[in-house]
Amino acid sequence: MNTKALLMIIFSALVFSCSPNSGAGEGIKEEVTFEFEQKERTITVGDSFDLFTVLKQVNVKREDIQWGVDNNNIASLSGSVVKGVSGGETIITAKIKNTNYLTRMKLIVRQAKLKFRQDKLELIVNKNYDLSKLLDFSGVEINQLNWVTSDNSIATVDNSGVIYSRREGEVKVVVYVKGTSVKAEIRLIVFKDQLIDIVFESETIEIYAMESASIPFKTIPEGASLEGTVWNVDALKRVRVVKPGVLYGDMLETGTLVVTLPNGRKKSVTIEVVSKGISEIRAPYGLNVDMYEGSKERLEFVLFPIGEDYEGLEFKVDNSIVSVNKDGMIESTVGKRGIVNLNVRSKKNPSVSLDMKIEVRSFAEYVYVDINFDIDKYTGDLYSGQGEISIYKMAIDDFTISNFKILDGNKKVIYNDSGTYRLDHYYTVSFDKVYKPYMEFTLTFKGEKVIRREELKAQIFGDYRMILGYK
Known part of the structure; x- marks a missing residue:
């Protein structure tokens, strides 16, 4: 066989192997996506949902999926629908038949609980009250509750639990978890608008100083008017009543508030005025x-x-x-x-x-000089006489005076005391025709020294006496 013939055979074989009719591509599988979108889901007892709503699947037929639950006492399966049976946790499994594809999700089932914190509520006519404030609940959302009353002519209730009183009487209010038998009930007694009692929130109530504070309490029946009540704070020195139920105090103190009701009943509570800081x-x-x-x-x-x-x-x-x-x-x-x-x-x-x-x-500015001097003769700027010069300070401190001198206008020393003394101290001095006298002295305080000079000047005192003051 020549070379040309051999090449033709090889080329023909290659063309035949890529032909659409050759069966090429058989056994190649499409890409599959198969998993729960949530790794964990929470429902309440009696609640149910379709598992297909949380399953991501691509190139998978629904009829090829097998479902399983680890604990049938917690959740049950009906096809792809799972329902909460009792409180607890279990695993939901989804598997593709005849393959190794498998995905799991944790299912938490909560037991719905409802309970009112009190057995009854007393309300006046033509008032409303949010009963959900009195309801403790778990394992259920507020929008899953259904509210009804036993007599709509006495009171009605809306979907959020707000009760509306219509006339005097007594009804039963029931709240249900939709689709379950879980429920709670409370008695509602409707009165005319007449205050029977008030109940304070606690035995001691704290209020902040320097601001009006509402005292937490409830009236019986609920919504009754406070008209006619007397609020007495005589036991508190700096607290006043702004209006019934509202107090104001500007001093940190503790005392008793006494409330007298129109029916004569007295209710009391301890008020403690506390601070938010200096205001x-x-x-x-x-x-x-x-x-x-x-x-x-x-x-x-x-x-x-x-x-x-x-x-x-x-x-x-x-x-x-x-x-x-x-x-x-x-x-x-x-x-x-x-x-x-x-x-x-x-x-x-x-x-x-x-x-x-x-x-x-300077400390020297706080030292004072007091002169008590009788002038015998005063001619021009010449002074004659005798008296005392007192050097003092108002407060008691370690002030000392030393080197006290009196000099004349020619700087001649007339009087000299080189001693050191604590203030107060006085000097007895006499003059005889001294020309323009002045004094100098040294003040010392904690090692600091100041030399002070004061001029002396005659001043008229009364009708006939003269004293030597200082300038």
Whole structure:
């Protein structure tokens, strides 16, 4: 066989193998998707759903799917529909027949529970009340409940559980879980609008100071008017009644509220006024503080609510020549003088604040001179006489005076006492025709020294006496 003939045979074989009639592609399977869209599903007892609604399937026939449940006591299957039987957990299985395709989903079945927190409700005519506030329920959604009354002429109830009273009487209100036998019921007694009693929420009720506070209580019957009730807070010093059921207090305290009903019944409850933090700061002595170097002074504030203390305050200064501790005590530094801006604010309510100014002065400015001097003769600028010069300070501190001198206008020393004394101290001095006298002395405080000079000048006292004052 020549080469040309051999090539023709090979080409013919290749063409025949790719022909549509050759059966090419047999045994090749299409891609399959088969899985639950949810790994877990929760239903209530008696509830059911079709498993196909949560199964993702591609290239799978429905009739080829087999369903299974691990525990028939928790859930039952009817075809592809699963139904909750009792509370618990089980596994739902879906499998494609004659294959290894398998998918699983956890099914949680909750037992629906309904229970009212009280046996009866007393309501006045032409009032409404949301009964769902009295209902404890689990394993069921609120929109799965159905509400009915035994007599719609006395009261009606809507789908959300709101009851409407029509006339005096008594009815039974029943709430059902739709599609189940689970239910709960409560007695409703409808009265005319007349207050029989009030019930406070607890034995002790906390209210916040500096704001009107509604006292939590319920009336019997529900919705009855408070007209004619008397609310007495005499046991509380700084609490007043804004209106029945609403109190206001500006002091932290505890006392008893007594309510007298129109029928004469008295009900009482303990009221405790508590704080949300300092809500107002007042400086009764003004916003400016003067003090001398090296001294201490306590800031004075009136805080509201009354009963709050300095622990609720923060202090911030813009100059280190003073410090302020947590008790509001300012301390200045010897040898440092100037003006300090102080911000005082509430820790819990930072917007509540005061801006103050502290001026620190020389300690020598707080030393005073008192002169008690009898002038025998005063001619021009010449002085003659005798008396006392007292140097003193109002507060008790370690101030000392030394090197006390009196000089004349020519700087001649007329009197000299080089001793060192604690204030208060006085000097006995006499003059004889002294020209323009003045005094000099040294003040010392915590190592800081200041030399002070004061001119002396005659002043008229009464009709005939003259004393030597200072300028």
